[in-house]
Amino acid sequence: MKIIDILRIAAGNLKRNRLRTTLTVSGVVVGVGAIVFLVSLGFGLQKLALDKIVRLDALKVITVTPGSKSDSLLTPDVAESFRKIGGVEAVSPIMRTLGTFHLGNNESDQVIYGVKPEYLGLENVKISAGNAFSGKNEAIVSKDTLANFGITQDNILNKELPFSYESSKGTVKSNLKVVGVFDDKGIYASFDLIKNEGDPYSAIRVKVRDKTQVAQVKKTIESMGFNTAVIQDQSAAVNQVFAIINIVLGGFGMIAFFVAAIGIFNTMTISLLERTHEIGVMKAIGGNSKDIAMIFITESALIGFLGGVFGLFTGWFLGLTLNLLINFMATQSGGEAVGLFDIPVIFGALTVFFSFFISTIAGIWPARRAAKLNPLEALRYE
Amino acid sequence: MAKIPVIKAINLSKTFKLGKDNEIVALHSVNFEIYSGELICFFGPSGCGKSTLLSMLAGLQPPTSGEVIVRGKNLAELKKKQISEYRRSKIGMVFQQFNLILSMNVLENIALPMAFGGMKRKRRIQRAEHLLEVVELSEKKKSIPADLSGGQQQRVAIARSLINNPWIIMADEPTGNLDSKSADDVIKLLISLSRKSKRTVILITHNPEYLQYTDRIFRMKDGRIDKIEVNAKTAKVDLVDSVAKLGSIKEDDKETYSFGAELGEADINDTLKDIRLTQGEDAQVGGEISNLEEGEAGEDLKE
Ligand SMILES: Nc1ncnc2c1ncn2[C@@H]1O[C@H](COP(=O)(O)OP(=O)(O)OP(=O)(O)O)[C@@H](O)[C@H]1O
Ligand SMILES: [Mg+2]
Numbered sequence: 001m002k003i004i005d006i007l008r009i010a011a012g013n014l015k016r017n018r019l020r021t022t023l024t025v026s027g028v029v030v031g032v033g034a035i036v037f038l039v040s041l042g043f044g045l046q047k048l049a050l051d052k053i054v055r056l057d058a059l060k061v062i063t064v065t066p067g068s069k070s071d072s073l074l075t076p077d078v079a080e081s082f083r084k085i086g087g088v089e090a091v092s093p094i095m096r097t098l099g100t101f102h103l104g105n106n107e108s109d110q111v112i113y114g115v116k117p118e119y120l121g122l123e124n125v126k127i128s129a130g131n132a133f134s135g136k137n138e139a140i141v142s143k144d145t146l147a148n149f150g151i152t153q154d155n156i157l158n159k160e161l162p163f164s165y166e167s168s169k170g171t172v173k174s175n176l177k178v179v180g181v182f183d184d185k186g187i188y189a190s191f192d193l194i195k196n197e198g199d200p201y202s203a204i205r206v207k208v209r210d211k212t213q214v215a216q217v218k219k220t221i222e223s224m225g226f227n228t229a230v231i232q233d234q235s236a237a238v239n240q241v242f243a244i245i246n247i248v249l250g251g252f253g254m255i256a257f258f259v260a261a262i263g264i265f266n267t268m269t270i271s272l273l274e275r276t277h278e279i280g281v282m283k284a285i286g287g288n289s290k291d292i293a294m295i296f297i298t299e300s301a302l303i304g305f306l307g308g309v310f311g312l313f314t315g316w317f318l319g320l321t322l323n324l325l326i327n328f329m330a331t332q333s334g335g336e337a338v339g340l341f342d343i344p345v346i347f348g349a350l351t352v353f354f355s356f357f358i359s360t361i362a363g364i365w366p367a368r369r370a371a372k373l374n375p376l377e378a379l380r381y382e
Numbered sequence: 383m384a385k386i387p388v389i390k391a392i393n394l395s396k397t398f399k400l401g402k403d404n405e406i407v408a409l410h411s412v413n414f415e416i417y418s419g420e421l422i423c424f425f426g427p428s429g430c431g432k433s434t435l436l437s438m439l440a441g442l443q444p445p446t447s448g449e450v451i452v453r454g455k456n457l458a459e460l461k462k463k464q465i466s467e468y469r470r471s472k473i474g475m476v477f478q479q480f481n482l483i484l485s486m487n488v489l490e491n492i493a494l495p496m497a498f499g500g501m502k503r504k505r506r507i508q509r510a511e512h513l514l515e516v517v518e519l520s521e522k523k524k525s526i527p528a529d530l531s532g533g534q535q536q537r538v539a540i541a542r543s544l545i546n547n548p549w550i551i552m553a554d555e556p557t558g559n560l561d562s563k564s565a566d567d568v569i570k571l572l573i574s575l576s577r578k579s580k581r582t583v584i585l586i587t588h589n590p591e592y593l594q595y596t597d598r599i600f601r602m603k604d605g606r607i608d609k610i611e612v613n614a615k616t617a618k619v620d621l622v623d624s625v626a627k628l629g630s631i632k633e634d635d636k637e638t639y640s641f642g643a644e645l646g647e648a649d650i651n652d653t654l655k656d657i658r659l660t661q662g663e664d665a666q667v668g669g670e671i672s673n674l675e676e677g678e679a680g681e682d683l684k685e
Binding site for chain 1: 437440442443462463466467468469470471475477481482483484485486494495497498499500503542543546
């Protein structure tokens with residue numbers, strides 16, 4: 001018998017008992033939907049965690065500090081030689097200095113990092129008010145520092161802050177124009193403001209093109225006699241934790257799905273009893289056992305496939321709705337909108353296949369019984 | 383030319399074991415030969431073993447001992463798949479309860495054995511529609527069995543039995559559930575199948591009125607064929623001779639029959655015309671009809 005004809009007969013049988021088919025498929029939808037909903041929550045949180053804990057760009061950055069030998073100073077020539085190492089994308093010097101700020105009668109000491117504008121992008125600094133700096137005297141100040149100063153955001157933007165610092169040439173007095181406020185800690189000022197012609201850099205950030213090149217570049221720089229530091233890549237550990245979380249969440253969904261599989265088995269067994277006479281007829285007019293088994297297996301496989309597809313859709317839709325609701329409430333209370341649910345394509349495809357596969361297995365036993373029926377006894381069965 | 387039987391039973395026996403010391407011998411070593419184009423009737427009281435015998439001829443259950451030989455091939459030697467093939471395309475079964483598939487419409491029912499054989503849908507439907515014309519039910523092709531009368535359902539079942547051009551039609555009390563008018567239509571159809579398309583028909587009936595249209599009557603009693611009567615008017619002469627050689631014919635069995643009033647010669651001839659049409663079509667479509675000719679006798683059951 002042709003596969004298309006088996007499909008046609010199987011689909012006809014499912015249509016014949018609409019209510020039962022709908023209920024059985026609904027069971028699978030609940031099971032698959034539960035798996036998709038829970039695991040996509042796991043995946044969503046995993047993605048969120050990875051985004052928060054390890055910004056992907058930060059993993060590509062090597063921080064170089066002067067070595068222990070007296071000649072291993074970070075000069076512009078050295079920075080230039082780093083730029084020539086294979087795999088290096090950007091090199092950005094940092095000047096670290098302690099500035100003394102004069103605020104009315106108070107004085108406050110704060111660390112100032114003198115950096116180039118592109119460094120801000122390298123470090124993924126998030127400006128929450130105002131702009132990043134571009135000009136010589138400009139700087140951005142963290143909320144934290146503003147709190148220390150006891151100044152509000154609105155009072156400082158585009159104002160000048162007088163400060164002084166010690167350089168190899170003595171005390172330097174200067175003004176710094178605050179053009180932006182950022183989320184983290186400290187003060188970033190334009191590199192030119194505090195570069196102190198001739199002084200070596202405090203540190204150099206080296207950004208490589210690809211994460212896999214970090215180790216090689218780091219080794220090369222170390223061999224030149226400098227100290228290096230990189231952010232530990234935590235993503236492996238995070239992934240491991242979420243693998244376990246996903247298995248636990250998926251396990252809960254699996255229970256629902258398992259019940260649905262029993263439902264399919266039950267439906268097919270009842271169907272077998274109801275159709276015993278019909279199977280006898282089919283055998284008597286020349287249907288062979290394999291075709292009859294295939295009709296049954298196809299029916300349960302169809303149930304599984306339909307349940308899988310609709311279940312995937314349901315799980316996705318539930319997650320989406322809940323996410324919208326949560327984001328609505330979050331933004332209402334000033335929070336950030338986030339994606340809590342994530343369904344990787346491969347996971348979605350696997351879920352549908354899994355549903356199809358397990359349902360097919362659930363149909364095997366009834367199908368084999370149907371195939372084994374004695375045609376004469378089946379014909380006598382009413 | 384020696385005639386080769388289409389189907390032949392050799393010492394065919396069937397015993398049902400019901401318990402340790404409780405068995406029913408349904409058939410006692412039955413022997414017979416049936417020839418191409420014959421219309422045979424198994425006739426006898428309830429429980430004499432007619433259905434048991436027919437189901438073994440149809441390969442629906444194996445005999446306890448003995449053999450069924452179809453065109454030279456022993457059914458016991460066929461593999462499972464070949465038995466299905468045999469039931470599908472070498473014989474056509476017609477049952478008392480019609481046994482249509484209730485979820486399929488008339489056309490699908492008729493075409494089902496062809497679908498089991500893996501034939502293309504277009505060809506199946508074409509042939510099923512043609513057979514529906516033959517059984518005069520074209521207007522019902524999209525109906526489901528539940529919407530048909532008993533007689534209509536049985537005519538659909540006969541069309542289904544013909545779909546693969548079988549050598550032998552086997553009908554177990556096909557009129558048992560029908561009113562007399564529908565029953566006559568069905569019998570008429572079976573007779574015409576035998577007469578002009580030379581299809582071998584084996585009929586089981588309880589109605590003695592129908593005996594007169596058959597070529598030979600196998601009278602059964604207690605699991606044995608009691609005697610074989612030949613209808614001298616309808617049966618072929620050479621056949622009478624060969625059967626006579628078996629020694630089971632009595633002189634007075636050779637009496638001639640006349641057709642009953644309700645089922646006149648004219649009616650039969652009408653139906654015959656339809657069947658002849660079928661044959662012409664068959665020859666064009668697949669040429670399978672030649673299977674029924676005697677030259678093909680003894681052909682292998684395997685395709
Ligand atoms: N599966 C079976 N198990 C046990 N006994 C059986 C079985 N099938 C048939 N028999 C017995 O075999 C005998 C012949 O039965 P069968 O059905 O062939 O009779 P029949 O001639 O067709 O009768 P009817 O005219 O009533 O249909 C009966 O005694 C019946 O009880
Ligand atoms: Mg019977």
